[in-house]
Amino acid sequence: VSNIQDFHSGRGMNLENEINESNKFYRAGDYALIYKKPTPVQVVRVDYPERRRAKIVEAYYRTPSTTDYNGVYRGKYIDFEAKETKNKTSFPIYLIHPHQIEHLKKVKFHGGIGFFIIRFTSHNETYLVDAPLLIEKIETIKRESIPYDWFRENGHIIKEGYQPRLQYLKVVDKLYFS
């Protein structure tokens, strides 16, 4: 129940939760088949306190080699990374890791659709930005961060609603299928 209340009010939902909810909606309606990849965990030791269920008692988070989300939509491979910042005037580049950039370059190379979903929490705004475009900016800008205005000009606002919470596939339609 508390989940549903959070969902209604939007409180307690961070970007990742909202994307997960939206993907669930998109999957249930057969709009798209997109999942969050599980966080990779290196398991060192497992106990079997009850016969039926393995209990992991020592494990460590590993650095993912790829991005947060992937799947298929309208016959195309979809791959994206989600980031949020509290900064008002710019997006810190360090939030995007080199392996994520490399991965999204390869997505493009192989004919997939790659993008970022970037939220400025202080502005209550979420942008979809084409991966090659943002990567080019990252690789040419002579600063540690990208101005907020750049996203207003080059990103695409994702409308928020009830279902799905984040209507990001509408932006994908406009940007990659029209």
Place this chain on the structure above:
Amino acid sequence: VSNIQDFHSGRGMNLENEINESNKFYRAGDYALIYKKPTPVQVVRVDYPERRRAKIVEAYYRTPSTTDYNGVYRGKYIDFEAKETKNKTSFPIYLIHPHQIEHLKKVKFHGGIGFFIIRFTSHNETYLVDAPLLIEKIETIKRESIPYDWFRENGHIIKEGYQPRLQYLKVVDKLYFS
């Protein structure tokens, strides 16, 4: 070093390892961008014995909602599940879980390429089988297992080599791109 020896001899490599090695090769050569999805783990408790590294001290394996592998190849979304059996005369259907069938049906629906890689270890043979084809067989056969001969007729032998170990993209080329 022992890894390399295992790799050469083929000993100590199970199907999943061989696919992982093959995908690494395919990625390194920019042939395809396909990864094994991490096993989902539900983390219950984390300690911080050293300041820098989180140690997971209680966690449980969760049932994956999808398949083992996905990615992009020649502009198409690729999704597959790998299974091996020691059985000589048939493949037990229970090895394929209902959620894997449902997922691969949706892959097809959304225009992706879905298949199974099935290894009969006793025959030293690995087959690629189109997912819709095997799923139809599973849903119509009145037995708990599918005869080995069915795979000989409807599957496609994956050649094994040094690099990549399993040349499964050659079968994908023939089956889905020609």
